[in-house]
Amino acid sequence: MEWTRVRAGRCSGPRARTVAAYRDRYAITDPTPLGTQAQDDAQKIDAARAGAAIDRVRRILDAGGQSQEPAIRTGSTRVGPML
DSSP: OOGGGOOOGGGHHHHHHHHHHHHHHTTOOSSSTTOSOOOSHHHHHHHHHHHHHHHHHHHHHHTTSOOOOOOOOOSOOOOSOOO
16 A cells, blocks of 8 residues: 555544655655665664554554544643642
């Protein structure tokens, strides 16, 4: 599967950016998402992050496009007096 064809709605945005940044940083033009084998430790770490992003999108797609991730909290939801 060509990596650019993965679509999972909102949930794929940050993950697609992770893979795109990896590909850009290491000048990957190979049609596979992560290209050839990583060359050094830094690239191996970045490849692991990008690979995890790809795996997460695939799991979301397998679940019918529904992300099971918690909503992002933007503030405190505490009610009542604070110490």
